[in-house]
Structures are given as C-alpha cells and as structure tokens.
Amino acid sequence: MSDQVRVHSSDSSPHTDVAILGGGLAGLTLALQLRQRDPTCAVTVIERRAHPVREAAHKVGESTVEIGAHYLAKVLGLEAHLEAEQIRKFGFRFFFSDRRSDIDQCTELGVSQLLPTPSWQIDRGRFENFLGERARAAGVRFEDAAVVRELTMAGDTDGDHLVAFERNGATHTLRSRWLVDASGRAGLLKRKLDLAQPNDHDANAVWWRVDGIVDPNVWSQDAGWLQRCDPPDRWRSTNHMCGPGYWFWLIPLASGAHSLGIVCDAKMHPLETMNTHAKAMDWLRTHQPQVAATLDRSEHTLQDFLFLRHFSYGCKQVFSRERWALTGEAGLFLDPFYSPGTDFIAISNTYICDLIGKDRAGTDFRAYVALYQQLYVSFYENTLTLYQDQYPLFGDEQVMPIKVIWDYTYYWSLLAPLFFADRLTSMTVLGRLRPAFATAGGLNLAMQRLLRDWGRRNLEAAVPDARMLDQSGIDWFREMNGALNDPLDDDALVARIGENIARMQWLAAEILQHARTAHPEIDDMGLGALLASADTGKFTSLSDTWYADAA
Secondary structure (H helix, E strand, C coil): CCCCCEECCCCCCEEEEEEEECCCHHHHHHHHHHHHHCCCCCEEEECCCCCCCCCCCCCCCCECCHHHHHHHHHHCCCHHHHHHHCEECCCEEEEECCCCCCHHHCCEEECCCCCCCCCEECCHHHHHHHHHHHHHHCCCEEECCEEEEEEECCCCCCCCEEEEEEECCEEEEEEEEEEEECCHHHCHHHHHHCCEEECCCCEEEEEEEEECCCCHHHHCCCHHHHCCCCCCCHHHCEEEEEECCEEEEEEECCCCEEEEEEEEECCCCCHHHCCCHHHHHHHHHHHCHHHHHHHCCCCCCEEEEEEECCCCEEECCCECCCCEEECHHHCCECCCCCCCHHHHHHHHHHHHHHHHHHHHCCCCCHHHHHHHHHHHHHHHHHHHCCCCCCHHHHHCCCHHHHHHHHHHHHHHHCHHHHHHCCCCCCHHHHHHHHHHHHHHHHHHHHHHHHHHHHHHHCCCCCCCCCCEEEHHHCHHHHHHHHHCCCCCCHHHHHHHHHHHHHHHHHHHHHHHHHHHHHCCCCCCCCHHHHCCCCCCCCCCCCCHHHHCCCC
C-alpha cells in the first residue's frame, strides 16, 4: 500500500489527508501544489477516465493567459514541459471579418511581437497525461478508471468524509479529512449539496477538433500583410474571428490538431443553428466564409464535436468550514473569450492549499474560509462584467479594440500583480488594497456600461478597413505586461497597484473623451464623478490609430 493511503486507527477503510474527485487539469494541479507545499500531506486523486488519455482530448480551455501560465510554469515548476511539449502563444488576435473572405482587408487587433510575459496553447490530453505521471512521481495516489458512487460528508464534526468508488469491478471506500471536488461539470459535490447557481450570461458554444494546423497566413498573398508580425506566426495566436454577437476561435495544439469553436449570444445566434457539425459548417459559410473554405479541405478531417447550452454559471459556495472545497469547473465558469479558466483554477487551488495548510499546522483555518469565499466570488463577479451583455459589441471594429485594451489593463492592474507577487492570502496586503479594488471595480462597471452604449449608438458608423492595431506597439501596455514579473515587497506591490489604478483612471478619461467625440450626447455612466479628483494628465496617450473613424 502506498504511503499516501494509510489505515485510519478507528476504521478499517484507508485514510488520506485530501481526497480529490477528478484528475483533470484542476485536480492534478491541486494535487501537485499540495505535495509541493507539504510532502507529508497524503493526497489521493480519483479520476473516472483511464490514463493515459488521447491527445487533443475533447476539452475546452486549451489557451492560457498570464495568471494561469505563471501558475503552471513558475508556481508548479512545469515551464520545461510547456516550452518543449506545448506551443508558446503569440497572444490574442482578433479579426473583424464577419461575412468576409478578404482577411487582409479586415481590421486586425493583436501583437506584432511577443509580449514579455509568456503564455501557452495547451494540448489538454498531452498535458493531463504529463500531470498524471508527475503526480504519481510526487507521491500522489492516482486512482484512474475509477467511478465515484457515494459521498458521505463529515458535516460539522471533526470526523472524516467517506468516498465510495468503483474500480476494476470492485467497490472501495476511502476516508479523508479534506474533500475537494475537481470533477468538472459533473459537479459531484455541487449536485449533492445543491450548490448550483445560475447567472444571467446567456451564451452558448459549439466546438470541435480537426487534423492539421489552420494557418491564417495562407489566406493572403499580400507581402505587407504577411510581414506585419515578427515572427510571422499568426497561427500560434488564439485567433478570434469576430462578428456581431459571436466570436470563433482557432487554437493550435501541439499534437498537430487544431481546436475550433463558435461562442455566441444565445439570442443573436441560437444554438439550434449550429448544434451539429454540418450546421456549424453552414453557419461558418455565412459568417466566416474563409474559415469554412479552409476547413472543407480533405486534410482537416473532423475528430470530434460537442456543444454546450448556457455554459456560464456560478456557485453558492466553493470553500467550507466543514473541510470541503470545489475547484475548476466543478465550482464556477465564466466565458472562454479571454481564457480565464486556468486563472481561476490557479486562484482557487491557492486558497484551498492555504486552508489545508493552516489546518495541518493546527491553525484555525475556519476564520479564513469566509474571506477567501468573498474574494474568489468577487473576482468571478468582476470578471463576468467583461462578458455579460457585451457580445453585441464583438463585431464593432471601433469600440471592441478599445474594450480589449481596457479589459487587459484592468486584469494587469490588480488581480494579475497580486497573484504574481504571491499575495492572494496576505491579510495585510489585501486590507491595504481594499480601496484600490473598490476604485477599480467602480471604474470597470461604469466603463463596461459606456462601451456597451457606445457600441449601440455606433451601429451605423463607417467601418474602417485593413488596420493593424498593434498592442505591442503601445509602450505602457507592453511595460505593464513585463512588470508582472518584477519581485516586489508589500510596500512596492501596494505602490505599483496604486500606480496601475491611476493609469486606469487616465485611460477611462481618454476613452470617455473619444466616446463623446463620436456621440456628444452619450451618458458618462458615472465616470465623470469617479474621475473628478483623478490626475489623468501624466500618462502617455493611446495612438490616434485606436480611435480612427470612431466619430
């Protein structure tokens, strides 16, 4: 018997310190983080699929952004695998190409050169196989091809939870002090404890994989367009083909497949128009004809197809004083547009590790549960505002690029530096940053309303063509990205975030000015009052290119 499952003195069932239900991305990274933090912590992962799984596994969430990438590469120490076995991402890229085939004449938003902080496109099958091997090597007991049959909760007692699971035709029981649900949308604990909580973000998704890499560069012979990027590797980006009420993703996988997906506002593009592969291809022939023509080629053989209705949801509770928790999609899910899934795994796993670590050290962890719950839900709710009711904007090539710059700036101003500096659980720092979070949250809510109204008023505006909006050409934007890696003590971190908030205020004032230039009668959505005392004159302006033809 592994030293990671011990016979409990008061019961014949094996005992583990932490039982994790689910051996996907969330569960296996949590297991590694727990063992890394405390090698004496006994961890058991129970996973329904047999390992190894096939590469290009049928999952959403292949693209990472800064928090999730930092978590995998630096916190868990997996950078060598990511560099050698996955694809370094060439940033986000957006083409405003609805109903058009002339991709080189469409507005393009993205970077012409890599930003300093890396992220990766992840083949989930390949990566989860690697995580499973890594977990076993770290001493995690990994029960794959195992189906959970029953959960008996300890309640508010100091006793153990009991997990009954079936493996190799036999039923096993396991006692555990901590129980973590990482079972994805199966939501084993969520269903048992009635924790499901819907939200008002009504969006659907269909997605599939094909053989071969889809390279946008083959869609043009224009030398100038092809040379816009250095290196000319648009295919390594998370490419978004955007139109009113939807976006279509193209994500390359290291196994040689390409991941594709349509994500759309349920009212503007009903799921019934795309819920089979044949329907999805017909939809593409209308909305993204260049993509459809490429995918019709024989080398791009279909591998799989799936769809989800109303994919976004919340959760009543993810951390409990009764020594259970939920992580990953077992808890909540936002929207794949900015690829926040791995970010929220990183954040929830960090809080879970801290609670378990405090409990094992004899500290009363219960005092921290409500605070971590409040913080995690606030991160979720604030991030949800970037997506909810904003899909009609996605085809607006004047307002949407400005929104993307704003959303990135918001992300890099607070949550990302807090995570990079490893201060998510620092009560001192969190207390000092409370006013900053309140200011930034208020600015973001008002800005999302302004952008939404600007887009609504902009429906009849002239459409600019063939622009390259180069994010890497904005000095302060590139510097914010690189600054995430700066080692900062508490005072320096608080000062940095204060400076970031000042930049947000400047950017909000500039965006408001240009919105009023386009539509003098537009409501400021409360931004005027929020900016009344702000010093908005000390930062470098965005290039006028970002506002070209907005009036």
